[in-house]
Amino acid sequence: MKLSKKSEYGLRALLELALVHGKTTLQRRDIADRQHIPVEFLEQILLTLKRAGLVSSRRGVNGGYDLIKQPNEITLGQVIRILDGPLAPISCVSKTAYQKCNDCPYTNKPRCPVQQVMGKVRDAIAGVLDHYSLADFAAGHPKG
Amino acid sequence: MKLSKKSEYGLRALLELALVHGKTTLQRRDIADRQHIPVEFLEQILLTLKRAGLVSSRRGVNGGYDLIKQPNEITLGQVIRILDGPLAPISCVSKTAYQKCNDCPYTNKPRCPVQQVMGKVRDAIAGVLDHYSLADFAAGHPKG
DNA sequence: ATAATCTAGAGTTAGTTTATCAACAATAGT
DNA sequence: ACTATTGTTGATAAACTAACTCTAGATTAT
Numbered sequence: 001m002k003l004s005k006k007s008e009y010g011l012r013a014l015l016e017l018a019l020v021h022g023k024t025t026l027q028r029r030d031i032a033d034r035q036h037i038p039v040e041f042l043e044q045i046l047l048t049l050k051r052a053g054l055v056s057s058r059r060g061v062n063g064g065y066d067l068i069k070q071p072n073e074i075t076l077g078q079v080i081r082i083l084d085g086p087l088a089p090i091s092c093v094s095k096t097a098y099q100k101c102n103d104c105p106y107t108n109k110p111r112c113p114v115q116q117v118m119g120k121v122r123d124a125i126a127g128v129l130d131h132y133s134l135a136d137f138a139a140g141h142p143k144g
Numbered sequence: 145m146k147l148s149k150k151s152e153y154g155l156r157a158l159l160e161l162a163l164v165h166g167k168t169t170l171q172r173r174d175i176a177d178r179q180h181i182p183v184e185f186l187e188q189i190l191l192t193l194k195r196a197g198l199v200s201s202r203r204g205v206n207g208g209y210d211l212i213k214q215p216n217e218i219t220l221g222q223v224i225r226i227l228d229g230p231l232a233p234i235s236c237v238s239k240t241a242y243q244k245c246n247d248c249p250y251t252n253k254p255r256c257p258v259q260q261v262m263g264k265v266r267d268a269i270a271g272v273l274d275h276y277s278l279a280d281f282a283a284g285h286p287k288g
Numbered sequence: 289a290t291a292a293t294c295t296a297g298a299g300t301t302a303g304t305t306t307a308t309c310a311a312c313a314a315t316a317g318t
Numbered sequence: 319a320c321t322a323t324t325g326t327t328g329a330t331a332a333a334c335t336a337a338c339t340c341t342a343g344a345t346t347a348t
Contacts, residue, residue: 001145001224001269003233005306008258015257027324036247041307047326059325060315076261080145089147103180113159113281114152117220117272124268125145132261140255149337171293185338191295203294204346 007083009037010045011137014079017055018071018134025064045083052082067134076137077129087129088122090114095122151227153181154189155281158223161199162215162278169208189227196226211278220281221273231273232266234258239266 012035016026028046032039046065049055054074057065067074077087081096088094092101092115106112136142156179160170172190176183190209193199198218201209211218221231225240232238236245236259250256280286 001147001228001231001233003145003262004304008234011258029324034249036249038307040309043325043327044307050326057325058315059313059323061323062316063314063324065325084145087145089145090152105178105180111284113284114155116284117276117281118147120272120276121269124272125265128261128264128268132264137257137261140257140260148335173293182338184340187294188296188338194295201294202346203292203344204348205292206347207293207345209294 001089003080004084006041006045007080009035009042010049010079010083011076012037013042013045014049014054014067014074014134015138017065017067018138021067021071025058025066027064031065048083049079054079054082071135071138072133074134075130076132076134077126079134080129087125089118093119093122095126145233147224148228150185150189151224153179153186154193154223154227155220156181157186157189158193158198158211158218158278159282161209161211162282165211165215169202169210171208175209192227193223198223198226215279215282216277218278219274220276220278221270223278224273231269233262237263237266239270 013031016031016034020026028039028042031037031046032042046055046057050057050065054068055065056068057063081087086094086097088097090101091097091099092104092112101112101115104112104114106115132142157175160175160178164170172183172186175181175190176186190199190201194201194209198212199209200212201207225231230238230241232241234245235241235243236248236256245256245259248256248258250259276286
């Protein structure tokens with residue numbers, strides 16, 4: 001049940017961008033320094049977030065990164081799904097990336113116990129992360 | 145945020161043992177067949193669970209495994225912690241295996257945003273798994 | 289004895305994580 | 319146009335982990 005460094009770094013990077021959003025942009029070096037992230041690894045992460053439509057970038061002197069949306073329009077759940085994949089502990093209970101479990105002895109039967117519990121776990125995790133925006137994150141608490 | 149096969153198999157194995165607890169014991173082959181688990185891998189898992197004091201075993205002809213405690217005295221949280229380690233997404237919010245995050249720019253400061261959110265996620269996960277016993281698991285729903 | 293079974297740990301294979309590097313492309317200021 | 323600065327991209331790789339697999343040995347019932 002672990003969060004990868006990739007996602008953690010991604011969240012920290014977006015946090016910095018959220019803090020300066022509307023005022024200025026940040027270069028990868030700025031972000032890396034402020035959050036103690038290896039620059040080259042951060043690059044990859046920012047690129048992934050760019051392809052996913054969360055940040056924009058400008059090259060050259062005075063270039064840098066910026067959020068595309070408002071901080072309250074991006075949830076932590078979205079970010080982690082982009083960087084780490086589905087929130088669900090097992091794919092047969094994922095709502096965004098469902099996959100049938102093939103070897104499970106309960107396939108096609110009404111109720112698999114593992115599926116039941118893990119469904120609840122998934123909901124619990126998503127209940128936190130999908131209701132926590134970058135704005136909440138920067139403020140240090142949800143909804144406000 | 146993934147559950148390992150090890151933990152999943154462990155849960156499935158304990159489920160089978162819970163179902164027959166008090167009536168009979170099961171051999172690794174029985175469990176492996178019923179739950180489609182590679183028998184050698186299952187062996188390791190059962191051994192770990194034995195060392196952790198959850199199951200007992202008897203060797204030789206007519207040997208097998210049995211739960212030591214009652215199914216309602218074992219929670220899924222315990223099992224997963226034994227097989228996969230702490231439930232917390234990052235170790236600085238674990239209650240059973242806390243470790244200070246060393247590279248975090250917020251160390252020793254009052255509030256790290258990542259820590260705040262992940263603490264809530266940890267509580268959400270533990271809230272499900274630590275209140276779900278093997279008996280609930282076998283019944284297909286909690287507190288039953 | 290012997291056959292079934294558990295015990296223990298080393299070895300294997302494949303994939304993931306966490307980077308690092310180098311070459312390239314775009315931009316701003318001169 | 320030139321040059322320094324910055325982002326873009328893909329290749330590579332060390333370290334680690336997951337998920338088995340194998341081998342050899344110890345224990346027990348019959």
